[in-house]
Amino acid sequence: MAKRAYTRTKSHLNIGTMGHVDHGKTTLTAAITKVLAERGGAKYVPFERIDRTPEEAVRGITINISHVEYETADRHYAHVDMPGHADYVKNMITGAAQLDGAILVVSGQDGIMPQTREHVLLARRVGVEHVVVALNKADGADPELLDLVELELGELLAEHGYHDVPMVRVSGLRALAGHPDWTASIESLLRAVDEHVPVPVRYTDAPFLLPVENVLTVTGRGTVVTGAIERGTVRVGDTVETVGLADGFTAVVTGVETFGKTMERGEAGDNAAVLLRGVRRKQVRVSESPVRPGSPRPPGRGVAGYPGDAQPGQPDQWSTVISMAGPGTRVMLS
16 A cells, blocks of 8 residues: 655644653653544554563663654644653663754652753753743642742753743643543643744755664665754655765665655655665664765864863873764764
8 A cells, every 4th residue: 555645734843752761751742642633633652652662661661762743733743752761861862862842741749850950951962942841740749849840940941041931730641541631731731832942944955964863674675764854855866875983885765754654855854764775774873874975074083172171190081972963972082
């Protein structure tokens, strides 16, 4: 059966849920799809289909980032559900790097926790300019406690340059159960996202660039790379080459899709899957980028400044991880 074609009728944005482990990010994501599915704006994606790997099912936490799509009255969203556990920060960075805005999910019963603080810091570091707070599990929290959590959140967000952040009290679990008051809270949250997160400027006229988030194999067809297109456009028949730390290669694009729908062209901001003919999976690494042929390539060595003076006893060489539109690459500094 032929796949449906993606029709571009609304502004597209990339949004995502971030926050501490067990504060209800995945449940809230499922609730958003269910509420909008009842209004024709999404396909309902249950909790267990968002956390799909066996380890996620056993441990009851999100490990890998997951994607769903939905529409409000005026916008089309690609939604990234990000892990909150401290062990999977690199996966959270991968998700946050492609966002136009974020939904910070905080349990109204627990308040600010370590990964709440860490995710706010990381979101600011990777360039997420706009945040909306979903104060989750509000159905089981004392109203005075919710007031206090909101005050503390306002202070935390202001420390990182986020001011006048909308905060919406929600219950993802009760919304999933169809409770009218909490279903309405999901609608209020989405209105806040629509109103607070502006449509970004897209650089569709710039050379094509797609930081790779994941690599898949389609038997008999080739290798698929997925991610949010950073700039430019891509069509079937285009020639691309990869840039990154490994040796590059040239390939022809034989398919462009988003959420299982075929696209006439993918453009900056789209969460896209690009099929490359004649490419083996092991040739492509996460965080590398298919680009327009002739684009500049990164050097193997570079120069960086350290903001401080060396102190006695400090090593003259150390390693760190630098994230480049992806989970990061370990480098040696000296």
